[in-house]
Amino acid sequence: MWVDVDGGRLHVVTAGRGSPILLLHGWPLDHRVFEPQIRYLERFFHVVAFDRRGFGRSEAPPDLLRELDDIDRVMQAFGLGSVHLLGMSQGARVALRFAATRPQRIRSLIVQAPAVDGIALDEPEPERIPMDEFAKLARAGRMDEVRERWLAHPMMALGAGHARLKRRVEEIVAGYEGKDLLDYSPGRQAFPHDVLGSLSRFERPCLVLTGAYETATRREHARRLLESLPDGEEIVFEHSGHLCNLTEEHAYNLQVADFCARVDGDSRTQEALAANRLL
Secondary structure, rough: OOEEOOOEEEEEEOOOOOEEEEOOOOOOOOHHHHHHHHHHHHOEEEEEOOOOOOOOOOOOOOHHHHHHHHHHHHHHHOOOOEEEEEEEHHHHHHHHHHHHHHHHHHEEEEOOOOOOOOOOOOOOOOHHOOOHHHHHHHOOOOOHHHHHHHHOOOHHOOOOOOOHHHHHHHHHHHHOOOOOOOOOHHHHHHHOOOHHHHOOOOOOOOEEEEEOOOHHHHHHHHEEEEEEEEOEEEEEEEEOOOOOOHHHHHHHHHEEEEEEEHOOOOOHHHHHHHHHHHH
16 A cells, blocks of 8 residues: 655555554664564554654655655554554664654554663674665665675674575565665754654553674664653563564564563453463
């Protein structure tokens, strides 16, 4: 499906019925990174996922500052007054911004490997994402090198025994055209709002999902976020890194579904999930 937004259209996928969950993918991916979640969660929920502007099949030009309005447009298109909002990585940054400025539109907030506005850390060299270098390469037409270097970054590590997942991630990254890199500057990503300060007053439940092998920088982001949230909890996936939704798919899906069902007070879904755990 397509939803019109400022500057173009967003490619949207929807499945299932029930309480709505909206999924925001990370950089430089698209909604396909959530395929395992969509297949599972549609059994209990109305799942909506879309390619963020500048990524996947979406035609709207990249602009982080417009993405909150994009979420509003998608919700309006499906008649959703409020949603469980799940964002991973850069998508988690967007989700946190949405929660900070539009808390009434959220039933619960779920963030995976979040990057949090207002937290400035010195990143060790192996963990640093060299966006300035990637931007120069993109402007020089060397996107193959950008994709190759990103796939070699610690955040993309899947560990041994995940050859099929590795091929799938490579396939998704192969579709990344680098549109957001062509006019990249750090200032374009800055958000004119005190996200952490607002989240300290955020009254909705929040779940933080972290891989035990996540980079030290993102683990610290998660820790500081949890310190700020009045109603936050964390799940650590012991055998995963940044892409825990793929490497521990079943456990991840159960935790997300159980959390949302608890927030909704949906005992029927909770009973079904409890039985699923025994399989």
